[in-house]
Amino acid sequence: MKILVPVKQAPDPNAIRFDASGAFAASTPRVVNEYDQYAIEEAIRLKEAGKATEVVVMTVGAATARDAIARGLGMGADRGVLVITDDADLTAGDVAAIVSTEARDGGYDLIIVGQETSDGGSGTVGPLIAGLLDLPLVSNVVQLEAGDGTLTLGREVEDGRHIVETTLPAVVCALTGLNEPRSPSLKGIMAARKKPVEEKQVSDYAVSDAHVSWGRLYAEARVVEGTIIETDAESAAKQVVAILREKKLV
Numbered sequence: 001m002k003i004l005v006p007v008k009q010a011p012d013p014n015a016i017r018f019d020a021s022g023a024f025a026a027s028t029p030r031v032v033n034e035y036d037q038y039a040i041e042e043a044i045r046l047k048e049a050g051k052a053t054e055v056v057v058m059t060v061g062a063a064t065a066r067d068a069i070a071r072g073l074g075m076g077a078d079r080g081v082l083v084i085t086d087d088a089d090l091t092a093g094d095v096a097a098i099v100s101t102e103a104r105d106g107g108y109d110l111i112i113v114g115q116e117t118s119d120g121g122s123g124t125v126g127p128l129i130a131g132l133l134d135l136p137l138v139s140n141v142v143q144l145e146a147g148d149g150t151l152t153l154g155r156e157v158e159d160g161r162h163i164v165e166t167t168l169p170a171v172v173c174a175l176t177g178l179n180e181p182r183s184p185s186l187k188g189i190m191a192a193r194k195k196p197v198e199e200k201q202v203s204d205y206a207v208s209d210a211h212v213s214w215g216r217l218y219a220e221a222r223v224v225e226g227t228i229i230e231t232d233a234e235s236a237a238k239q240v241v242a243i244l245r246e247k248k249l250v
């Protein structure tokens with residue numbers, strides 16, 4: 001089984017800074033999108049279990065997105081594909097068109113994407129890839145078992161877990177809880193330096209616009225309203241009951 005893991009280098013959610021225009025500031029550190037780390041980990045586990053023959057990590061982004069590939073290789077992926085673009089407004093449809101071309105030409109059996117990103121967060125790249133390749137899509141995946149040309153998958157749903165089966169090839173969207181992603185070891189980081197990374201340009205692909213338009217990104221002003229009761233538990237309980245009675249809620 002050949003596995004393709006598309007990853008996005010996204011702003012570090014723990015260190016977001018905005019510039020004057022409301023966009024993410026260039027000084028915001030970039031990391032591999034959280035959900036994509038579950039995707040990489042799951043692919044590597046399938047290889048370690050002898051179920052996968054090759055794990056390829058791919059990204060579409062600025063030249064600096066090579067760091068995202070390096071992390072995947074350090075974790076244990078076999079090789080990388082870096083599709084370079086300077087276009088910050090590349091749409092989810094463009095990314096999906098590029099990834100699906102790579103997946104089709106490379107003869108991949110499984111594409112594991114993250115459920116969504118921490119910046120764009122549309123959650124549309126996976127479904128678009130599945131649509132373009134006419135493949136089954138399983139989203140919100142928190143459990144994965146590989147059979148002979150099939151996958152049994154656990155999907156997180158509102159009131160529990162939904163178990164589904166699919167044939168391969170397929171597209172799977174990884175969610176928190178699927179696994180515990182490893183950090184690259186020193187040995188892994190050293191080995192990653194010798195692993196091949198194929199560099200391509202967006203112009204090497206035919207991209208199709210998904211006709212999604214975005215408004216300006218901005219930090220929403222927070223308005224917090226409420227009553228803070230600062231006293232001992234017994235008096236606080238009495239005051240809460242009095243407020244509820246006053247509002248005719250009890």
Ligand SMILES: Cc1cc2nc3c(=O)[nH]c(=O)nc-3n(C[C@H](O)[C@H](O)[C@H](O)COP(=O)(O)OP(=O)(O)OC[C@H]3O[C@@H](n4cnc5c(N)ncnc54)[C@H](O)[C@@H]3O)c2cc1C
Pocket residue numbers: 005006007008009023024033035036039058059060061088089090091092093095112113114115116117119120121122123124125126212213214217
């Ligand atoms: C400031 C800002 C401005 C934007 N402006 C525009 C705009 O003008 N027009 C517009 O159409 N869009 C715009 N976008 C959306 C942006 O292009 C999307 O982030 C991008 O299309 C990917 O979609 P997503 O992040 O919603 O991915 P999702 O669909 O949430 O990602 C799901 C999964 O797909 C994979 N994936 C996503 N992106 C990549 C990638 N680049 N390389 C490899 N794998 C990937 C990962 O596995 C990821 O976990 C803007 C986003 C931001 C933050």
